[in-house]
Amino acid sequence: MTQTTLIKKASGEKEPFSQKKLEVSLKRVGTDKETIDKITDEINTWLQEGVTTRNIYKYAFRLLKKYKTGSAARYRLKKAIMELGPTGYPFEHFVGQLIKHYGFDIQVGVMVQGHCVQHEVDVVATGNGKQIFVECKFYNSQGKYANVRVPLYINSRVNDIIKKREAVPELSKLKFQGWVVTNTKFTSDAIDYGRCAGLHMVSWDYPRGHSLREMIEKEGFFPVTALTSLNKLQKQILMDEGIVLCSQIFKDPGVTGKLEMSPKKYKLLQEEVNALCNYQGHR
Numbered sequence: 001m002t003q004t005t006l007i008k009k010a011s012g013e014k015e016p017f018s019q020k021k022l023e024v025s026l027k028r029v030g031t032d033k034e035t036i037d038k039i040t041d042e043i044n045t046w047l048q049e050g051v052t053t054r055n056i057y058k059y060a061f062r063l064l065k066k067y068k069t070g071s072a073a074r075y076r077l078k079k080a081i082m083e084l085g086p087t088g089y090p091f092e093h094f095v096g097q098l099i100k101h102y103g104f105d106i107q108v109g110v111m112v113q114g115h116c117v118q119h120e121v122d123v124v125a126t127g128n129g130k131q132i133f134v135e136c137k138f139y140n141s142q143g144k145y146a147n148v149r150v151p152l153y154i155n156s157r158v159n160d161i162i163k164k165r166e167a168v169p170e171l172s173k174l175k176f177q178g179w180v181v182t183n184t185k186f187t188s189d190a191i192d193y194g195r196c197a198g199l200h201m202v203s204w205d206y207p208r209g210h211s212l213r214e215m216i217e218k219e220g221f222f223p224v225t226a227l228t229s230l231n232k233l234q235k236q237i238l239m240d241e242g243i244v245l246c247s248q249i250f251k252d253p254g255v256t257g258k259l260e261m262s263p264k265k266y267k268l269l270q271e272e273v274n275a276l277c278n279y280q281g282h283r
Helices: 019-028 033-046 053-067 069-075 077-082 089-100 149-165 188-197 212-219 232-240 246-251 263-277
Strands: 006-008 014-016 105-113 118-127 130-137 175-182 200-202
Touching: 006 053, 019 033, 019 053, 019 069, 033 053, 053 069, 069 077, 069 263, 077 212, 089 105, 089 118, 089 130, 089 212, 105 149, 118 149, 130 149, 149 175, 149 188, 188 200, 246 263
Parallel strands: 130 175, 175 200
Antiparallel strands: 006 014, 105 118, 118 130
């Protein structure tokens, strides 16, 4: 039944349910075979024609949370990134911290003078002989893709900044590049234009091997919104304080001081943070 049951994707298209895809997604976040078998059995029993991929994900997450809390937090990563909103400002900080991890000094939300006009740049990162200008495109819905207008617009801004900076003697040894980072996906023509224009394009699943998802999982860079032991208000309090990464809590548990938590809840939080920050599945 499961291989012929049609389910609805976020785009509205229908496709046959694939148990294999579900198993792969569960295995990727470190779920053991016994738990995977339990979850897929329950999903197959529950599955109905026309159910959305979102509802399948939600049900699988509830089951995973029941069996494996650490795996549940990793499994809800895509949704967690969506929760770095609604303004997108926490997402900019998250991307900045991710780039900083690769050896760059970062500035978030800065005004940069171009040859013609000033530009507000989400992240300016300097290091490794390069300076990159990052535009973060945050969307609240998985069904929204960044189309070709996004890199077209960003490329013109980056070129204006580079033209100005190439004329500055003390910056002569730096190579400049524009980046576009989105939490969803790019359309195919957006990718084609970005590559042709020399922009570095990063989306949830692109480029292969170095996508946003793969970088997060490989480096253990999970956002605080992934934590199942915190409620929405508690997550927002942390983000308002500039705490966007679980690793920030791991390194300094004191940053949770403003959260009103019982000793039991605090213990659950620490266990979950430790499980995420010690995750070695992709290292």
